[in-house]
Amino acid sequence: MIKFTSVTKRYSEPEPALKDVTFNLEAGQFSFMTGHSGSGKSTVLKLAHMAERPTLGDIFVNGFSSKRTARRDIWKLRRQVGFIFQDFRLLPNRTVLENIAFVLEVINTPSKEIKERSRILLNKVQLEAKSDRMIEDLSGGEQQQVAIGRALAGNPVLLLADEPTGNLDTESTKNIMDLFWSINQSGTTVLMATHDLNLIQDHPQARLLELHSGKLINDSGIKASY
């Protein structure tokens, strides 16, 4: 599903953000990616989402090569990949339902199906009862649930999450993690960046990728598939 081959990413700083990183994430796996701040976790996710291109090496994401995919074709990859941010990045002046419907509209879902599919997605993230609430009226955990619902709108085969529980309390974190596991169980590959060691310890079944100063220093390999 995701294959990094000798990937180096260099920005303006003298030290590269990623140094010669190689790993292969199989379809259906649940993986944590951990490391300190600045270790390169977010860079890996951005590269996997083709928001950035590698300086050296090549990346394959569900058949799309970072070397050969033109900028104008990236939308094809994006429709197969869901992305979740720590800060949710929802549209603040819209309702929960509108945030989901907006994505369905963007990916050309027929108008008559949008409402129904939005409801199904909200049901999946257990927010159907709050569909008409404005985003700013929700708790952090609920906002993240909406963000997950939005990421699932295009039926992605891969879910990338950048510190999705970073801003949440224990209870909300547990709910979100349960949601991720159930999504993974339905066949979606999940790659989650986190520096929360308790979260990793609580889920020993997941594969663990550990980054330090841009280098992959630990890869626990395939441990389990849900």
Next chain:
Amino acid sequence: MEFVFRETLASLHRSPLLTGLSISMISLALYILGLFALTVHNFYLVLEEMEERVQVVAYIRDAATPEDIANLRQILISAPEVAEVTLVTKAEALQKATRELPEFKDIFSNLGDNPLPASLEIQLRPDSRTPERSQSVVISISSHPMVEGVESGQEWVETFFALSRIAGAASLLFGVAFSVASSLIIASVVRIGVLARRQEIEIMQLVGAKDRFILYPFLAEGALTGLTGGILGIFLTYVTARLMTQYVFTVTWIPASWILIGMISTLTLGIITSGVSVQRHLKEICP
């Protein structure tokens, strides 16, 4: 297309403050430009009126017969610089003097002989109302035996043309400056609008929207904001012109072609700035 319309209207509705501010700024920019256009247009109308007064007067000797005058008139009419020649007889000259100088009415009525000469008032063609060409008419008729003297107001003509040149340069300079300033205001306002919705652009791109799908609602919004601001700016200029006519002095409204140019410019500028800003964001988000 339905999405573009819906998103455009919804976006304008969702951020009424930003929309209102954008439209106000654009209308203000166009209002300033409109006032300048109004000033320039009216100033040029005055200049045109003054230009029409550029004429040459040939005074005819008393000895000239009607045939001589007709002959002289024929020579003048055939000259390329001359548009029209009007004969003012001795009697008409006296009448005119009496009318225009009422304080000398008694003197004029007690005159035995009419001392005023007959004259030919020569109107020049619009393209010949220059100091050089009016001078060439003066030279060509001065030597005629039946012409006693020629008056061309050469000094006034030269002053008028100097004034015209200064006015032309000033209006070009200020016109360019005002247009650039207005364009910058409009462009900045539209860019701020796009910048305020950067997150929306990012999210759309994130979930797999094609670039043109993201772009179209912004282009429509830019066009709508530009057009509305433009209409409002022109309306404000019109109200000002009406108020000035009512309370200060008569102001002639600017030509429709100028209004059309103003509207098309704000519309185009709105679309182009929106397009460029969105494209730039798209490339920043996804290089």
